[in-house]
Amino acid sequence: MSIYLNLIQKKLKIKLLILIAILFIACDPESAVNPKAKTNKLSIEFQHFIADSLLVLNSSTYSNSLEQNFTVDKFNYFISNIILEKTDGTTFTVPQDSSYFLIKTSNKASQKITLFNIPIGNYQKIKFTIGVDSARSCMPASFRKGSLDVGGAAADMYWTWNTGYIFLKLQCMPIIPKGGDSSAAIPYVYHIGGFGGLNNPTLNNIREVNLNFNTTLPLTENSTTAKIIIKTDALKVLEGSTQVNLATTPTVMLTPFSANIANNYQNMFSIIQIIN
Amino acid sequence: MRSLKIISLFFIFIVSIVSCTKEINTEASFKGFEAPMNFPLVRYNFSANPVNKAGFELGKKLFYDGILSRDGSISCGSCHQQSAAFSHLDHSISHGIDDKLGNRNAPVIQNTAWQQYFTWDGGVFHLDDFPINPITNPVEMDEKMPHVITKLNSNSTYRAMFKKAFNKDSADYASLTMALSQFMNMLVSNQSRYDAYIAGNATALSENEKVGMNLFMNKCNSCHTAPLFTDNKFHNTGLATGTDLGRATVTTLDSDLYKFKTPTLRNVEVSYPYNHNGKMNTLDAVLKHYASDIKPGTTVDQRLIGGLGLTAMEQQQIIAFLRTLTDTKFLTDTRFSE
Numbered sequence: 258m259s260i261y262l263n264l265i266q267k268k269l270k271i272k273l274l275i276l277i278a279i280l281f282i283a284c285d286p287e288s289a290v291n292p293k294a295k296t297n298k299l300s301i302e303f304q305h306f307i308a309d310s311l312l313v314l315n316s317s318t319y320s321n322s323l324e325q326n327f328t329v330d331k332f333n334y335f336i337s338n339i340i341l342e343k344t345d346g347t348t349f350t351v352p353q354d355s356s357y358f359l360i361k362t363s364n365k366a367s368q369k370i371t372l373f374n375i376p377i378g379n380y381q382k383i384k385f386t387i388g389v390d391s392a393r394s395c396m397p398a399s400f401r402k403g404s405l406d407v408g409g410a411a412a413d414m415y416w417t418w419n420t421g422y423i424f425l426k427l428q429c430m431p432i433i434p435k436g437g438d439s440s441a442a443i444p445y446v447y448h449i450g451g452f453g454g455l456n457n458p459t460l461n462n463i464r465e466v467n468l469n470f471n472t473t474l475p476l477t478e479n480s481t482t483a484k485i486i487i488k489t490d491a492l493k494v495l496e497g498s499t500q501v502n503l504a505t506t507p508t509v510m511l512t513p514f515s516a517n518i519a520n521n522y523q524n525m526f527s528i529i530q531i532i533n
Numbered sequence: 534m535r536s537l538k539i540i541s542l543f544f545i546f547i548v549s550i551v552s553c554t555k556e557i558n559t560e561a562s563f564k565g566f567e568a569p570m571n572f573p574l575v576r577y578n579f580s581a582n583p584v585n586k587a588g589f590e591l592g593k594k595l596f597y598d599g600i601l602s603r604d605g606s607i608s609c610g611s612c613h614q615q616s617a618a619f620s621h622l623d624h625s626i627s628h629g630i631d632d633k634l635g636n637r638n639a640p641v642i643q644n645t646a647w648q649q650y651f652t653w654d655g656g657v658f659h660l661d662d663f664p665i666n667p668i669t670n671p672v673e674m675d676e677k678m679p680h681v682i683t684k685l686n687s688n689s690t691y692r693a694m695f696k697k698a699f700n701k702d703s704a705d706y707a708s709l710t711m712a713l714s715q716f717m718n719m720l721v722s723n724q725s726r727y728d729a730y731i732a733g734n735a736t737a738l739s740e741n742e743k744v745g746m747n748l749f750m751n752k753c754n755s756c757h758t759a760p761l762f763t764d765n766k767f768h769n770t771g772l773a774t775g776t777d778l779g780r781a782t783v784t785t786l787d788s789d790l791y792k793f794k795t796p797t798l799r800n801v802e803v804s805y806p807y808n809h810n811g812k813m814n815t816l817d818a819v820l821k822h823y824a825s826d827i828k829p830g831t832t833v834d835q836r837l838i839g840g841l842g843l844t845a846m847e848q849q850q851i852i853a854f855l856r857t858l859t860d861t862k863f864l865t866d867t868r869f870s871e
Contacts, residue, residue, distance in 0.1 A: 397581050398661050398707035407665065408678045408706025417665045419656040419783050455658045459784045513785055 331428040342382035388424030497521035587698035592716025602674035618800035625811030629673035638811030745854030767792035771827030820848035
């Protein structure tokens, strides 16, 4: 009985301390925030292309350098761990818990992300990861919410049999010539993932992207429209240091070849416009 | 302002007393997870998901409920039966939804808190991320995880249970799997005759079984390491190779070809058939394989090449010992029964 009483007392003490702290913060909101640290929000918009044509799912026909024709039925990818660099070289890392985004071509809203509480200043570069870092990939599900929720947004961007996120999905369909047998059409499926393994190093397809604005983005207290518009060229998933032949390599998932595709898509982003 | 603070504090103080008292009363009869003294440190991170009564009961209900499958016909318990140490008795591979066949033998579920890897190739490394495998596998439960969450949230009993276990107004993937983990982590098997012998009861094993135990410790224990009877590693045990690449499926490494996770041998007597493909029906067949039927291959474990050199009598003595790992209390414990 005395053990229980002790336990109650201990629990109460801790609860009281936490509650007192919460009350103080709640009653005096201004004292909790450093008045010197002025912040604002900043948007990033991803516009999806195939080379110079806007990407429209399931309708437009596109072709690659090998003149293979196809339509696109899915193009999704994860962006995470965003870092912004100021003109003085200092950086701001977006807090990790709010730095995972699943961008889907089929969901226009997902292509525009808003970062909150960004310190005001002059920015010149953005850096981010394509995929989900190994630390987060290894965390229990309770730490993988929002865009990482495999019971929600990320349901089809997750390998159950080999725990880990699919970093990027590109699915295309070949164009069947008139009179051709459409039932014989083999879809082109590229599901790229692999965070490097829990203990022993395995395939690591995490890639980092650095984009220079080539101009300055002044984020002020009064900014309401500050935005970085980024072009994502889905064709570059299949082109670049490795030209992927759709006919001979129609499917790539967790195989060593997937690293070539990750190297390709590391270069699929470019800055379209910086808006103050 | 000051008086408001004092009033709030007083109110919260009262609420805290009430909530603490209630918590202790309901927890009193439920022991929660207890690690046996002679077991190594657990691998499961209990601080992120401690076992509580409400979570365990929710996990148990989910484990035995077809609601996790597409058409309600298959539950976890369909292929993981308690009497077989939560494996699928007498099924080399399991039949799931629409009687479709899987390609691997449903393994036992016991002592999960000490397990580093799940599934035969170890593709899953956290217990919480295991259940999504059978739930979404087209030949097992063939369901979509968001749909499972929707079904659970449209069921008032489940909503109340999630509220009680996790203090959440609705179910989500994390709490679903955490509840299942709480149930599975409670499945501790450590009350076999072997355990009684280790605990000091010298007559718990017969002389023949003790001879078998000594043989086992010399020949088998380096992989099937006591007290969990697994090394949590992957080996090619010289079975005839098929299309299943084993660990290499996960790592893409040639050096992992045809390697499979060392299964625990606790309750091995009641969890036949054996191996990842369930192709051996009896312990006699398994021992014969290790004694003299190791197929050659570049990734075959060096210790097995040429066989273990066991006589027919020695094989039977090892089998006699393996039968002492049967934990009848565990297999019939009503806390875990449907």
